[in-house]
Amino acid sequence: MRFTYLIYLLYILLLFNCKSPKEHLTKIEGKQIQITDSIAGDADIEAFIKPYRTHIQKDLDSVLAYSVDTYTKTEGAFNTAIGNFMADAVFDESNPIFKSKTGKNIDMVILNHGGIRSIISKGNITTRTAFELMPFENSIVVVAIKGTQVDSLISYLCKSDTPHPISKLKLSVDKNFNLIEASIQGKKIEPDKTYYVATNDYLYNGGDNMTFFKPDEGLYILDYKIRNALIDNFKKVDTIRPVRDDRFIMKK
Structure with missing residues (x-):
């Protein structure tokens, strides 16, 4: 019995002595690798992606329409020609989709000025x-x-002092930005009426501090990107000549 006890004791001592020492992280080093033209490309990878790149470039360069002038988002204090075009295009292209799904019509559109990321040349x-x-x-x-x-x-x-793109909504303010008149599709806004407002998912979720969408009476996801609406509209109109108008003005 005593011999057995000694064997167990010896086994335990050997078990603890054979354990590997714990390793601890003592230092982390890193370096910046510049990605420049000096880095040689991989010929096999280049050959593999070449047909895809060619196809994409051809698609991107396909002509959809013609612009009679250059339009930027800085040309206008309350509304811009490019913003008006985008908001109107979203209305024109998305309203038939919405009506086919719900039997209802979109009342107005609001987008954000910051979402216009380039010009139309x-x-x-x-x-x-x-x-x-x-x-x-x-x-x-x-x-x-x-x-x-x-x-x-x-x-x-x-209050925003920014020409956010709108469509079918008409506003006028005084020199202190107090509202003088507002209408949707030429009609006075009724407090208890339900209005269907087209926007994008970013703004619906509070982007650009547009927190007025919630709570809502219903949300309809069209599964239709703004970019695709623009492409579809370019194809339809052939020639674009958007203008600044009286959809949002200051009366002196």
Whole structure:
């Protein structure tokens, strides 16, 4: 019995003595590797992607329409020609989709000035133009909100001092940015009426501090990207000549 006890004791001592010592991280080093033209490309990879690159470039360079002038988002204090074009294009292309799904019509559109990421240059408009104008994957959604929330939307626009693109909404303010008049599709806004507002998923979720969409009366996801709406609209109109108009003005 005593001999057995000694054997167990010896086994335990050997077990602990054979354990590997614990390793501890004592130092981390790193270095910056510059990616420049001096790094040679991989010929096999280049050969593999070449046909795909050629196909994509051909698609991006395909001509969709013609622009009679150059348009930028800095040309206008309350509304811009390029912003008006984008908001109107979203309305024109998404309303038939929304109506086919719900039997209802979109009442108005609001986008964000910061979402316009490029200009439309005079001359041919290509698919690349649409990708440069809207490089994000933002999709169009339609939000049902009451007239009281539309009032909050209008208050946001009046205070923002930024020409956010709108369509079918008409506003006028005084020199102190106090609202004088507001209408949707030529009609006075009714507090208890439900309005269907097209925007994008980023803004619906509070982007650019547009918190007036929630709570809502319903959300309709069209599964339709803004960029695709622009491409479809370019194809339809052939020639674009957007203008600044009286959809949002200051009366002196």
